[in-house]
Amino acid sequence: MTDAPSSAPLQRTPLYDLHRELGGKMVPFAGYEMPVQYPMGVLGEHLHTRGACGLFDVSHMGQIRLTAKPGQDLVGALESLVPGDIRGLKPGQMRYTQLTNDQGGILDDLMVTSTGDHLLLVVNAACKHEDLAHIRKGIENRVEIEPMFARGLLALQGPRAVDVLSRYAAQARAMVFMTGAFLRIDGVECYVTRSGYTGCDGYEIATPASSATHVARLLLSNAEVKPIGLGARDSLRLEAGLCLYGHDIDTTTTPIEAGLLWSVGKERRAQGGFPGAAVVQKQIAEGAPRRRVGLKPEGRTIAREGAEIVDGAGKVVGKVTSGGFGPSLNGPMAMGYVERAHAANGTKLALVVRGKPAAAEVVPMPFVKHTYFRG
Amino acid sequence: MLKFSKEHEWVRVEGDIGTVGITDYAQQQLGDVVFVEVPEVGRVVEKGGEIAVVESVKAASDIYAPVGGTVVEANAALSDSPGDVNADPMGKAWFFKLKIANKGELGELMDEAGYANYVKGLE
Numbered sequence: 135m136t137d138a139p140s141s142a143p144l145q146r147t148p149l150y151d152l153h154r155e156l157g158g159k160m161v162p163f164a165g166y167e168m169p170v171q172y173p174m175g176v177l178g179e180h181l182h183t184r185g186a187c188g189l190f191d192v193s194h195m196g197q198i199r200l201t202a203k204p205g206q207d208l209v210g211a212l213e214s215l216v217p218g219d220i221r222g223l224k225p226g227q228m229r230y231t232q233l234t235n236d237q238g239g240i241l242d243d244l245m246v247t248s249t250g251d252h253l254l255l256v257v258n259a260a261c262k263h264e265d266l267a268h269i270r271k272g273i274e275n276r277v278e279i280e281p282m283f284a285r286g287l288l289a290l291q292g293p294r295a296v297d298v299l300s301r302y303a304a305q306a307r308a309m310v311f312m313t314g315a316f317l318r319i320d321g322v323e324c325y326v327t328r329s330g331y332t333g334c335d336g337y338e339i340a341t342p343a344s345s346a347t348h349v350a351r352l353l354l355s356n357a358e359v360k361p362i363g364l365g366a367r368d369s370l371r372l373e374a375g376l377c378l379y380g381h382d383i384d385t386t387t388t389p390i391e392a393g394l395l396w397s398v399g400k401e402r403r404a405q406g407g408f409p410g411a412a413v414v415q416k417q418i419a420e421g422a423p424r425r426r427v428g429l430k431p432e433g434r435t436i437a438r439e440g441a442e443i444v445d446g447a448g449k450v451v452g453k454v455t456s457g458g459f460g461p462s463l464n465g466p467m468a469m470g471y472v473e474r475a476h477a478a479n480g481t482k483l484a485l486v487v488r489g490k491p492a493a494a495e496v497v498p499m500p501f502v503k504h505t506y507f508r509g
Numbered sequence: 510m511l512k513f514s515k516e517h518e519w520v521r522v523e524g525d526i527g528t529v530g531i532t533d534y535a536q537q538q539l540g541d542v543v544f545v546e547v548p549e550v551g552r553v554v555e556k557g558g559e560i561a562v563v564e565s566v567k568a569a570s571d572i573y574a575p576v577g578g579t580v581v582e583a584n585a586a587l588s589d590s591p592g593d594v595n596a597d598p599m600g601k602a603w604f605f606k607l608k609i610a611n612k613g614e615l616g617e618l619m620d621e622a623g624y625a626n627y628v629k630g631l632e
Contacts, residue, residue, distance in 0.1 A: 171540065176540055176541055176566040176567060180566075272578075365540075365566060365567055435542050459543040459544065460563065461543075
């Protein structure tokens with residue numbers, strides 16, 4: 135997880151008082167005071183989310199609204215910054231993509247949703263101010279760029295999320311994965327997407343800052359909903375094989391090395407037109423020199439971020455970028471980058487933990503099956 | 510005799526054998542324990558030396574020997590049920606037993622009341 139790099143005072147989300155009231159253990163994260171866990175504990179919170187429903191405060195993430203200036207092409211402008219197929223987004227559809235630099239490195243990863251009139255971006259908390267400056271520099275002559283960093287963002291995740299949210303907004307049930315809609319929740323106008331960062335079915339709910347606590351309390355009043363901290367958020371996303379910016383992807387990794395080719399639009403692979411397109415296209419054609427892979431240790435030893443990955447001869451062939459214990463997997467798991475020759479599923483490698491190699495195998499991700507609702 | 514270290518290990522002494530584990534305060538701070546690495550029998554450790562590892566969902570933490578000695582037994586059951594460290598830290602979840610090299614070192618540790626005070630000072 136990315137801690138605040140500076141000594142600047144920590145910011146608080148609209149839900150800060152509620153976190154304290156719920157017994158959240160507050161830690162610095164990406165410049166914010168955020169709950170790493172509640173009294174239930176990371177293990178319990180993780181399993182509760184997979185089994186029932188968890189509520190996460192992700193208001194620290196950056197919401198940005200883009201609107202075309204008169205006579206300008208909004209989609210074309212954003213596509214000049216990301217490799218994703220934004221042109222193909224119909225109103226109400228959502229897509230995962232990345233902001234890339236001229237070397238094809240990843241400045242941030244983000245979600246883009248089209249409302250028809252606007253594009254709504256959700257970017258990482260630690261990157262949001264730099265992202266905003268980058269987007270302004272690139273496209274502000276063509277696009278109205280409105281940061282909405284004070285807004286609330288709640289994630290309601292898990293198999294019961296659909297039942298819970300449908301009690302307040304019946305339309306939530308019919309929404310499919312990676313779509314969004316304006317829903318009214320107890321009178322509060324929210325923008326809801328059926329998405330998340332856990333591998334579970336669920337929703338992300340954007341609220342006005344002043345109503346975030348009200349909506350959170352309402353959702354928590356349902357017996358099956360428990361508050362979930364950053365600790366379980368991290369173990370859930372790792373089980374789901376999802377990248378954490380600043381760890382699994384950064385400016386030194388390309389979308390192709392990161393195994394995110396699926397998120398690069400088909401036409402865009404051929405046409406380019408985004409920063410670093412030449413590098414990305416070359417890697418698509420020739421293969422990337424290294425690849426992000428899933429790693430399943432054979433024993434119980436946990437290899438964490440930074441652990442070296444070695445081959446049978448003890449030669450270093452890569453590094454773990456995320457590693458931990460998967461509560462639903464009931465065992466250790468890791469992801470990391472390895473040289474291309476070692477990236478095939480089934481390759482036997484070892485992760486060096488406290489100076490000793492722990493046998494591990496390259497495995498496909500996710501570690502725990504996604505349960506998205508696709509209709 | 511039951512003694513405590515500032516690093517939140519406990520050692521229960523019977524004769525010249527010390528049984529070592531971590532305290533209730535330590536397990537609370539760690540959170541859910543998911544992996545324990547205990548030392549091999551025969552390993553010689555000095556007071557304060559790294560001797561075991563406990564991993565919670567959040568992080569790995571070293572366990573230090575509260576006194577020096579030679580490991581005579583390790584609690585192998587902990588690798589199958591690391592959750593015992595949270596459930597019964599002072600009982601079932603002992604980590605290892607060692608033959609204490611110098612019982613004089615025990616004098617540098619805290620008794621139960623002293624440790625309780627020490628923990629109060631941390632909260």
